[in-house]
Amino acid sequence: MKIVDAQFLTSAQSIIDSPAPDKAEVAFLGRSNVGKSSLLNTLTNRKGLAKSSSTPGKTQLINYFDIKFKTSNEELPYLYARFVDLPGFGYAKVSKSLKRDWNKNLTGYLEERPCLQIFVHLVDARHTELEIDKNVDDFLQTIKRGDQIIIHAFTKIDKLKQNDLQKLKRAYPDGIFISNLKKRGLEQLQNKITGYLFGN
Template identity: 55%
Template sequence: MIKVSKATFVTSAPTIKEAPPASMSEVAFLGRSNVGKSSLLNALTQRKNLAKSSATPGKTKLINFFDVVYKVDENIYPLRFVDLPGYGYAKTSKSLKNAWQKSLTEFLQKRESIRVFVHLIDARHPEMELDAQTRLFLQRIQRGDQKVIEVFTKADKLKQKERAKIKRLYPDALLISSMNKEGIEKLQEKILEHVFGNIQKTDSH
Protein backbone atom coordinates (compact mmCIF):
# COMPACT_ATOMS: atom_id res chain seq x y z
CA MET A 1 0.00 0.00 0.00
CA ILE A 2 1.39 3.40 -1.01
CA LYS A 3 0.82 6.10 1.59
CA VAL A 4 1.67 9.79 1.69
CA SER A 5 3.44 10.67 4.92
CA LYS A 6 4.01 14.31 4.00
CA ALA A 7 2.89 16.78 1.32
CA THR A 8 3.76 20.45 1.59
CA PHE A 9 3.75 23.51 -0.64
CA VAL A 10 7.33 24.79 -1.09
CA THR A 11 7.14 27.91 -3.24
CA SER A 12 5.86 29.52 -6.46
CA ALA A 13 8.34 30.79 -9.04
CA PRO A 14 7.34 33.30 -11.73
CA THR A 15 10.46 32.45 -13.77
CA ILE A 16 12.97 29.64 -14.06
CA LYS A 17 15.58 31.89 -12.37
CA GLU A 18 13.49 31.99 -9.22
CA ALA A 19 12.92 28.23 -9.04
CA PRO A 20 14.31 26.60 -5.90
CA PRO A 21 17.64 24.77 -6.21
CA ALA A 22 17.34 21.31 -7.75
CA SER A 23 18.00 19.30 -4.60
CA MET A 24 15.95 16.15 -5.24
CA SER A 25 14.24 14.11 -7.97
CA GLU A 26 11.39 16.05 -9.54
CA VAL A 27 8.16 15.08 -11.29
CA ALA A 28 6.86 17.74 -13.70
CA PHE A 29 3.13 17.94 -14.45
CA LEU A 30 2.05 19.63 -17.65
CA GLY A 31 -1.13 19.86 -19.67
CA ARG A 32 -3.68 22.22 -21.16
CA SER A 33 -5.53 24.59 -18.88
CA ASN A 34 -8.64 23.05 -17.35
CA VAL A 35 -7.32 19.48 -17.76
CA GLY A 36 -7.74 18.73 -14.05
CA LYS A 37 -4.12 19.16 -12.94
CA SER A 38 -4.91 20.52 -9.47
CA SER A 39 -7.40 17.71 -8.81
CA LEU A 40 -4.83 15.12 -9.88
CA LEU A 41 -2.11 16.62 -7.67
CA ASN A 42 -4.49 16.62 -4.71
CA ALA A 43 -5.44 12.98 -5.39
CA LEU A 44 -1.77 11.92 -5.73
CA THR A 45 -0.83 13.63 -2.46
CA GLN A 46 -4.01 12.62 -0.61
CA ARG A 47 -4.61 16.26 0.33
CA LYS A 48 -7.84 18.08 -0.46
CA ASN A 49 -6.51 21.57 -1.17
CA LEU A 50 -2.77 21.28 -1.62
CA ALA A 51 -2.94 22.46 -5.23
CA LYS A 52 -5.51 25.16 -5.81
CA SER A 53 -7.32 25.35 -9.12
CA SER A 54 -7.77 28.78 -10.60
CA ALA A 55 -11.33 29.94 -11.30
CA THR A 56 -10.09 31.35 -14.61
CA PRO A 57 -8.42 28.69 -16.77
CA GLY A 58 -4.95 29.72 -17.87
CA LYS A 59 -4.68 32.46 -15.27
CA THR A 60 -1.96 30.77 -13.23
CA LYS A 61 1.42 31.87 -14.56
CA LEU A 62 3.57 30.42 -11.80
CA ILE A 63 5.57 27.22 -11.45
CA ASN A 64 4.45 25.68 -8.14
CA PHE A 65 6.68 23.31 -6.16
CA PHE A 66 5.46 20.72 -3.65
CA ASP A 67 7.49 18.31 -1.53
CA VAL A 68 5.90 14.88 -1.21
CA VAL A 69 7.11 11.95 0.86
CA TYR A 70 5.67 8.54 -0.05
CA LYS A 71 5.85 5.61 2.31
CA VAL A 72 5.66 1.99 1.18
CA ASP A 73 5.79 -0.38 4.14
CA GLU A 74 8.70 1.12 6.11
CA ASN A 75 10.49 2.63 3.11
CA ILE A 76 10.49 6.37 2.49
CA TYR A 77 10.48 7.91 -1.01
CA PRO A 78 10.87 11.73 -1.17
CA LEU A 79 9.97 13.61 -4.36
CA ARG A 80 9.33 17.15 -5.50
CA PHE A 81 6.26 17.76 -7.67
CA VAL A 82 6.54 20.63 -10.14
CA ASP A 83 3.17 22.01 -11.23
CA LEU A 84 3.61 23.88 -14.51
CA PRO A 85 1.16 26.49 -15.78
CA GLY A 86 -1.58 25.17 -18.08
CA TYR A 87 -1.06 25.99 -21.73
CA GLY A 88 -3.31 27.02 -24.58
CA TYR A 89 -5.89 29.13 -22.79
CA ALA A 90 -4.43 32.31 -21.37
CA LYS A 91 -5.78 35.53 -22.84
CA THR A 92 -2.45 37.35 -22.77
CA SER A 93 -0.66 39.33 -25.45
CA LYS A 94 1.22 37.30 -28.01
CA SER A 95 4.67 38.67 -27.07
CA LEU A 96 4.06 37.90 -23.38
CA LYS A 97 2.85 34.41 -24.26
CA ASN A 98 5.90 33.75 -26.45
CA ALA A 99 8.29 34.94 -23.74
CA TRP A 100 6.55 32.69 -21.23
CA GLN A 101 6.64 29.64 -23.52
CA LYS A 102 10.35 30.22 -24.12
CA SER A 103 11.01 30.35 -20.37
CA LEU A 104 8.98 27.20 -19.78
CA THR A 105 10.66 25.32 -22.63
CA GLU A 106 14.05 26.31 -21.26
CA PHE A 107 13.04 25.12 -17.79
CA LEU A 108 11.92 21.70 -19.05
CA GLN A 109 15.04 21.23 -21.17
CA LYS A 110 17.61 22.41 -18.63
CA ARG A 111 16.22 21.29 -15.28
CA GLU A 112 18.38 18.23 -14.68
CA SER A 113 16.47 17.10 -11.59
CA ILE A 114 13.29 16.34 -13.58
CA ARG A 115 13.07 12.56 -13.79
CA VAL A 116 9.42 12.15 -14.82
CA PHE A 117 7.12 14.19 -17.04
CA VAL A 118 3.43 13.57 -16.42
CA HIS A 119 1.58 14.79 -19.53
CA LEU A 120 -2.12 15.32 -18.78
CA ILE A 121 -4.67 15.05 -21.59
CA ASP A 122 -8.43 15.47 -21.23
CA ALA A 123 -9.84 12.02 -22.06
CA ARG A 124 -12.94 13.61 -23.62
CA HIS A 125 -10.74 15.43 -26.19
CA PRO A 126 -7.90 12.95 -26.80
CA GLU A 127 -6.69 14.22 -30.15
CA MET A 128 -6.13 17.95 -29.79
CA GLU A 129 -3.28 19.55 -31.75
CA LEU A 130 -1.76 21.19 -28.66
CA ASP A 131 -1.44 17.84 -26.92
CA ALA A 132 0.13 16.27 -30.00
CA GLN A 133 2.68 19.11 -30.11
CA THR A 134 3.47 18.62 -26.41
CA ARG A 135 3.92 14.88 -26.96
CA LEU A 136 6.44 15.53 -29.76
CA PHE A 137 8.23 18.18 -27.71
CA LEU A 138 8.65 15.80 -24.75
CA GLN A 139 9.90 13.02 -27.03
CA ARG A 140 12.44 15.45 -28.46
CA ILE A 141 13.87 16.68 -25.15
CA GLN A 142 13.59 13.45 -23.14
CA ARG A 143 16.91 12.26 -21.72
CA GLY A 144 17.82 8.64 -21.06
CA ASP A 145 17.12 8.93 -17.33
CA GLN A 146 13.69 10.51 -17.86
CA LYS A 147 10.29 8.96 -18.36
CA VAL A 148 7.18 10.47 -19.93
CA ILE A 149 3.88 9.19 -18.54
CA GLU A 150 0.75 10.07 -20.48
CA VAL A 151 -2.34 10.42 -18.35
CA PHE A 152 -5.87 10.79 -19.70
CA THR A 153 -7.87 12.65 -17.05
CA LYS A 154 -11.64 12.68 -16.37
CA ALA A 155 -11.90 9.03 -17.43
CA ASP A 156 -15.10 8.64 -15.38
CA LYS A 157 -16.87 10.72 -18.05
CA LEU A 158 -16.09 8.28 -20.88
CA LYS A 159 -18.26 5.60 -22.42
CA GLN A 160 -16.80 2.10 -22.72
CA LYS A 161 -16.20 2.54 -26.45
CA GLU A 162 -14.25 5.78 -25.89
CA ARG A 163 -12.10 4.12 -23.22
CA ALA A 164 -11.32 1.22 -25.56
CA LYS A 165 -10.26 3.63 -28.31
CA ILE A 166 -7.80 5.48 -26.04
CA LYS A 167 -6.35 2.18 -24.80
CA ARG A 168 -5.92 1.01 -28.39
CA LEU A 169 -4.27 4.24 -29.60
CA TYR A 170 -2.17 4.85 -26.47
CA PRO A 171 -1.48 1.45 -24.88
CA ASP A 172 1.08 2.84 -22.41
CA ALA A 173 -1.12 5.67 -21.19
CA LEU A 174 -3.12 5.64 -17.96
CA LEU A 175 -6.82 6.39 -17.69
CA ILE A 176 -7.35 8.41 -14.54
CA SER A 177 -10.23 9.88 -12.59
CA SER A 178 -9.52 12.15 -9.63
CA MET A 179 -13.23 11.83 -8.78
CA ASN A 180 -13.32 8.07 -8.15
CA LYS A 181 -9.51 7.62 -7.74
CA GLU A 182 -9.24 5.31 -10.75
CA GLY A 183 -5.61 4.91 -11.84
CA ILE A 184 -4.17 7.06 -9.03
CA GLU A 185 -2.21 4.30 -7.30
CA LYS A 186 -1.02 2.97 -10.66
CA LEU A 187 0.40 6.42 -11.47
CA GLN A 188 2.08 6.63 -8.04
CA GLU A 189 3.67 3.23 -8.70
CA LYS A 190 4.93 4.21 -12.16
CA ILE A 191 6.52 7.40 -10.81
CA LEU A 192 8.15 5.71 -7.81
CA GLU A 193 9.44 2.74 -9.80
CA HIS A 194 11.07 4.96 -12.41
CA VAL A 195 12.78 7.21 -9.86
CA PHE A 196 13.65 4.67 -7.16
CA GLY A 197 13.69 1.33 -8.99
CA ASN A 198 11.51 -1.59 -8.00
CA ILE A 199 9.51 -0.74 -4.88
CA GLN A 200 8.63 -3.53 -2.48
CA LYS A 201 4.88 -3.37 -2.02
CA THR A 202 2.98 -5.85 0.09
CA ASP A 203 -0.48 -6.58 -1.21
CA SER A 204 -3.13 -4.77 0.80
CA HIS A 205 -5.84 -7.34 0.03
Protein backbone atom coordinates in the same frame (compact mmCIF):
# COMPACT_ATOMS: atom_id res chain seq x y z
CA MET B 1 4.97 2.69 -1.21
CA LYS B 2 2.53 5.51 -0.62
CA ILE B 3 2.47 9.27 -0.18
CA VAL B 4 2.25 10.15 3.52
CA ASP B 5 2.93 13.89 3.34
CA ALA B 6 2.78 16.66 0.76
CA GLN B 7 3.68 20.28 1.44
CA PHE B 8 3.73 23.37 -0.74
CA LEU B 9 7.35 24.55 -0.99
CA THR B 10 7.43 27.66 -3.17
CA SER B 11 6.39 29.26 -6.45
CA ALA B 12 8.89 30.44 -9.04
CA GLN B 13 8.71 32.40 -12.26
CA SER B 14 11.59 30.57 -13.91
CA ILE B 15 14.43 28.14 -13.38
CA ILE B 16 16.49 31.05 -12.00
CA ASP B 17 14.37 31.55 -8.87
CA SER B 18 13.47 27.86 -8.48
CA PRO B 19 14.59 25.91 -5.39
CA ALA B 20 17.91 24.09 -5.39
CA PRO B 21 17.72 20.97 -7.62
CA ASP B 22 18.35 18.60 -4.72
CA LYS B 23 15.41 16.20 -5.19
CA ALA B 24 14.07 14.27 -8.15
CA GLU B 25 11.21 16.18 -9.75
CA VAL B 26 8.01 15.09 -11.47
CA ALA B 27 6.47 17.78 -13.69
CA PHE B 28 2.71 17.75 -14.31
CA LEU B 29 1.73 19.58 -17.47
CA GLY B 30 -1.37 19.84 -19.60
CA ARG B 31 -3.92 22.08 -21.20
CA SER B 32 -5.83 24.45 -18.96
CA ASN B 33 -8.92 22.76 -17.57
CA VAL B 34 -7.51 19.23 -17.95
CA GLY B 35 -7.92 18.57 -14.22
CA LYS B 36 -4.30 18.99 -13.14
CA SER B 37 -4.97 20.58 -9.74
CA SER B 38 -7.67 18.02 -8.93
CA LEU B 39 -5.31 15.20 -9.82
CA LEU B 40 -2.51 16.54 -7.63
CA ASN B 41 -4.88 17.03 -4.71
CA THR B 42 -6.34 13.53 -5.04
CA LEU B 43 -2.98 11.87 -5.62
CA THR B 44 -1.50 13.45 -2.48
CA ASN B 45 -4.72 13.14 -0.48
CA ARG B 46 -4.44 16.85 0.30
CA LYS B 47 -7.56 18.80 -0.58
CA GLY B 48 -6.58 22.29 -1.67
CA LEU B 49 -2.84 21.58 -1.94
CA ALA B 50 -2.79 22.66 -5.59
CA LYS B 51 -5.06 25.61 -6.20
CA SER B 52 -6.69 26.09 -9.58
CA SER B 53 -7.04 29.60 -10.93
CA SER B 54 -10.55 30.93 -11.46
CA THR B 55 -9.39 32.12 -14.89
CA PRO B 56 -8.01 29.18 -16.93
CA GLY B 57 -4.56 29.92 -18.29
CA LYS B 58 -4.01 32.87 -15.96
CA THR B 59 -1.48 31.38 -13.56
CA GLN B 60 2.07 31.68 -14.87
CA LEU B 61 4.04 30.35 -11.91
CA ILE B 62 5.89 27.08 -11.43
CA ASN B 63 4.63 25.57 -8.16
CA TYR B 64 6.81 23.15 -6.18
CA PHE B 65 5.56 20.59 -3.65
CA ASP B 66 7.70 18.41 -1.39
CA ILE B 67 6.42 14.83 -1.34
CA LYS B 68 7.22 12.20 1.31
CA PHE B 69 6.77 8.49 0.54
CA LYS B 70 6.55 5.68 3.11
CA THR B 71 8.42 2.54 2.11
CA SER B 72 8.38 -1.01 3.45
CA ASN B 73 12.14 -0.85 4.07
CA GLU B 74 12.87 -0.47 7.79
CA GLU B 75 16.38 0.81 7.07
CA LEU B 76 15.07 3.46 4.67
CA PRO B 77 11.50 4.13 5.81
CA TYR B 78 10.98 7.34 3.84
CA LEU B 79 11.90 8.61 0.38
CA TYR B 80 11.44 12.11 -0.98
CA ALA B 81 10.70 13.79 -4.29
CA ARG B 82 9.08 16.94 -5.64
CA PHE B 83 5.93 17.33 -7.68
CA VAL B 84 5.95 20.39 -9.92
CA ASP B 85 2.68 21.94 -11.06
CA LEU B 86 3.17 23.86 -14.31
CA PRO B 87 0.69 26.43 -15.63
CA GLY B 88 -1.89 25.14 -18.07
CA PHE B 89 -1.31 25.96 -21.72
CA GLY B 90 -3.33 26.67 -24.82
CA TYR B 91 -6.65 27.61 -23.24
CA ALA B 92 -9.37 27.99 -25.91
CA LYS B 93 -6.92 28.03 -28.79
CA VAL B 94 -4.61 25.79 -30.75
CA SER B 95 -1.12 26.99 -31.54
CA LYS B 96 1.44 25.83 -34.07
CA SER B 97 4.22 26.62 -31.64
CA LEU B 98 4.42 25.62 -28.00
CA LYS B 99 7.22 28.10 -27.42
CA ARG B 100 5.12 30.98 -28.73
CA ASP B 101 2.11 29.94 -26.66
CA TRP B 102 3.98 29.03 -23.54
CA ASN B 103 6.09 31.39 -21.52
CA LYS B 104 9.78 30.97 -22.34
CA ASN B 105 10.57 30.50 -18.66
CA LEU B 106 8.48 27.34 -18.56
CA THR B 107 10.19 26.03 -21.67
CA GLY B 108 13.50 26.81 -19.97
CA TYR B 109 12.46 24.79 -16.93
CA LEU B 110 11.53 21.77 -19.05
CA GLU B 111 14.71 21.92 -21.11
CA GLU B 112 17.27 22.81 -18.44
CA ARG B 113 16.16 21.57 -15.00
CA PRO B 114 18.79 18.93 -14.11
CA CYS B 115 16.72 17.06 -11.50
CA LEU B 116 13.59 16.74 -13.65
CA GLN B 117 13.04 13.01 -14.13
CA ILE B 118 9.43 12.53 -15.22
CA PHE B 119 7.05 14.47 -17.44
CA VAL B 120 3.41 13.63 -16.71
CA HIS B 121 1.50 14.89 -19.76
CA LEU B 122 -2.18 15.11 -18.88
CA VAL B 123 -4.67 14.80 -21.74
CA ASP B 124 -8.46 15.10 -21.53
CA ALA B 125 -9.73 11.63 -22.45
CA ARG B 126 -12.58 13.21 -24.44
CA HIS B 127 -10.25 15.28 -26.63
CA THR B 128 -7.14 13.24 -27.43
CA GLU B 129 -6.41 14.56 -30.91
CA LEU B 130 -5.95 18.28 -30.25
CA GLU B 131 -3.05 19.85 -32.06
CA ILE B 132 -1.78 21.62 -28.94
CA ASP B 133 -1.32 18.27 -27.17
CA LYS B 134 0.45 16.82 -30.20
CA ASN B 135 2.76 19.85 -30.21
CA VAL B 136 3.54 19.36 -26.53
CA ASP B 137 4.26 15.68 -27.05
CA ASP B 138 6.56 16.39 -29.99
CA PHE B 139 8.35 19.02 -27.91
CA LEU B 140 8.85 16.67 -24.95
CA GLN B 141 10.13 13.91 -27.24
CA THR B 142 12.62 16.39 -28.71
CA ILE B 143 14.04 17.63 -25.38
CA LYS B 144 13.81 14.42 -23.35
CA ARG B 145 17.14 13.23 -21.96
CA GLY B 146 18.07 9.58 -21.61
CA ASP B 147 17.36 9.66 -17.88
CA GLN B 148 13.83 11.03 -18.30
CA ILE B 149 10.48 9.44 -19.15
CA ILE B 150 7.13 10.74 -20.36
CA ILE B 151 3.94 9.39 -18.80
CA HIS B 152 0.73 9.95 -20.73
CA ALA B 153 -2.19 10.25 -18.31
CA PHE B 154 -5.73 10.58 -19.65
CA THR B 155 -8.08 12.44 -17.30
CA LYS B 156 -11.88 12.53 -16.92
CA ILE B 157 -12.41 8.95 -18.12
CA ASP B 158 -15.66 8.85 -16.10
CA LYS B 159 -17.12 11.10 -18.82
CA LEU B 160 -16.48 8.48 -21.53
CA LYS B 161 -18.75 5.66 -22.59
CA GLN B 162 -17.25 2.27 -21.80
CA ASN B 163 -16.81 1.47 -25.50
CA ASP B 164 -14.91 4.71 -26.09
CA LEU B 165 -12.70 4.06 -23.07
CA GLN B 166 -11.77 0.62 -24.40
CA LYS B 167 -10.87 2.17 -27.78
CA LEU B 168 -8.68 4.71 -26.00
CA LYS B 169 -6.90 1.99 -24.05
CA ARG B 170 -6.21 0.07 -27.25
CA ALA B 171 -4.88 3.22 -28.92
CA TYR B 172 -2.59 4.05 -25.98
CA PRO B 173 -1.51 0.74 -24.40
CA ASP B 174 1.09 2.48 -22.20
CA GLY B 175 -1.28 5.21 -21.05
CA ILE B 176 -2.71 5.65 -17.57
CA PHE B 177 -6.44 6.30 -17.39
CA ILE B 178 -7.65 8.49 -14.56
CA SER B 179 -10.88 9.51 -12.92
CA ASN B 180 -10.45 11.83 -9.95
CA LEU B 181 -14.16 11.46 -9.24
CA LYS B 182 -14.03 7.68 -8.97
CA LYS B 183 -10.36 7.55 -7.92
CA ARG B 184 -9.36 5.30 -10.79
CA GLY B 185 -5.83 5.09 -12.13
CA LEU B 186 -4.28 7.06 -9.26
CA GLU B 187 -2.48 4.12 -7.67
CA GLN B 188 -1.19 3.04 -11.07
CA LEU B 189 0.15 6.54 -11.73
CA GLN B 190 1.83 6.72 -8.33
CA ASN B 191 3.38 3.26 -8.79
CA LYS B 192 4.76 4.23 -12.20
CA ILE B 193 6.30 7.38 -10.69
CA THR B 194 7.83 5.67 -7.65
CA GLY B 195 8.95 2.67 -9.70
CA TYR B 196 10.95 4.93 -11.99
CA LEU B 197 12.32 7.24 -9.30
CA PHE B 198 13.19 4.64 -6.66
CA GLY B 199 12.92 1.22 -8.30
CA ASN B 200 10.69 -1.51 -6.93
